[in-house]
Amino acid sequence: MFELQVSEDGSKYRLLGVRGLRPVRRLPDALLIGVKKSGTRALLEFLRLHPDVRAAGSEIHFFDRHYHKGFNWYRKKMPPTIEGQVTMEKTPSYFVTKEVPYRVKRMNPDTKLLVVVRDPVTRAVSDYTQAASKKNKSGMLNFECLAFVKDSGYNVVDTSWGPVRIGVYARHLTRWLRYFPLRQMMFISGERLIIDPAAEMARVQDFLGLKRVVTEKHFYFNATKGFPCLLKSEGRSTPHCLGKTKGRSHPRIDPKALEKLREFYKPFNLRFYQMTGIDFGWP
Numbered sequence: 001m002f003e004l005q006v007s008e009d010g011s012k013y014r015l016l017g018v019r020g021l022r023p024v025r026r027l028p029d030a031l032l033i034g035v036k037k038s039g040t041r042a043l044l045e046f047l048r049l050h051p052d053v054r055a056a057g058s059e060i061h062f063f064d065r066h067y068h069k070g071f072n073w074y075r076k077k078m079p080p081t082i083e084g085q086v087t088m089e090k091t092p093s094y095f096v097t098k099e100v101p102y103r104v105k106r107m108n109p110d111t112k113l114l115v116v117v118r119d120p121v122t123r124a125v126s127d128y129t130q131a132a133s134k135k136n137k138s139g140m141l142n143f144e145c146l147a148f149v150k151d152s153g154y155n156v157v158d159t160s161w162g163p164v165r166i167g168v169y170a171r172h173l174t175r176w177l178r179y180f181p182l183r184q185m186m187f188i189s190g191e192r193l194i195i196d197p198a199a200e201m202a203r204v205q206d207f208l209g210l211k212r213v214v215t216e217k218h219f220y221f222n223a224t225k226g227f228p229c230l231l232k233s234e235g236r237s238t239p240h241c242l243g244k245t246k247g248r249s250h251p252r253i254d255p256k257a258l259e260k261l262r263e264f265y266k267p268f269n270l271r272f273y274q275m276t277g278i279d280f281g282w283p
């Protein structure tokens with residue numbers, strides 16, 4: 001029951017003690033790969049309530065931006081864990097970045113992959129709302145101008161615009177399925193995560209092989225915020241909600257533009273339902 005660990009330079013051996021009792025930084029067992037603006041922060045915060053889950057707090061962007069720094073750099077960004085605990089990281093851009101599936105497979109072909117998805121139309125509006133909140137408002141075109149090709153009268157969707165492109169989930173998933181079997185991926189409805197977080201958490205904990213510790217007793221619905229919030233969590237004795245950048249009010253968008261965007265997404269959504277075997281029920 002003693003563990004030998006190779007030191008950083010690979011030359012010396014050190015006796016660590018009883019296997020698994022000393023917390024060490026490990027590469028993630030599970031990744032929350034997306035999708036941006038679908039509820040990824042909420043899911044990660046809910047998972048962190050579990051004593052057997054340890055997750056990096058911020059988005060590390062290893063597989064899309066820092067890959068050249070190597071796996072050891074990435075490992076050092078992870079929280080220390082003891083054996084049996086699940087190490088996690090979330091970076092929502094992983095789902096839509098071409099190179100990422102291959103790189104994750106190289107790290108560990110058994111990595112479990114979690115994907116939160118939300119109606120791509122509201123997701124696009126949420127993405128736009130975030131971008132607009134960062135810019136000075138006068139410098140930002142309105143949603144309708146950005147989502148459609150100029151002078152097309154809402155008839156041609158601009159698929160090169162990030163907030164639109166990200167929502168074509170079937171296309172991104174096709175890439176992941178070249179490297180990972182579907183059974184290694186779990187899809188979580190962003191809508192259900194708001195309506196019934198405990199039920200979604202039960203499924204997620206099962207998928208990760210964890211005891212169902214996070215249950216309805218951890219949540220309450222905060223009517224002012226309009227979202228489920230947490231009754232208690234590690235290091236906090238008082239109830240709290242996610243920050244004010246989560247659950248922003250969205251601008252009014254021309255209903256005709258929204259309708260056209262819904263039409264655009266329909267075949268991709270149906271394809272996504274077929275691929276995952278889940279009907280997400282988006283209008």
Ligand SMILES: Nc1ncnc2c1ncn2[C@@H]1O[C@H](COP(=O)(O)OS(=O)(=O)O)[C@@H](OP(=O)(O)O)[C@H]1O
Pocket residue numbers: 035036037038039040041042092125126127129190193194227228229242245246247248249
């Ligand atoms: N419990 C709870 N509290 C607050 N917000 C919640 C919650 N559950 C899901 N959501 C939805 O999460 C949306 C933000 O998604 P992400 O966390 O994935 O955004 S990000 O990609 O990390 O920026 C955010 O989008 P907006 O409503 O557009 O701000 C929320 O709708």
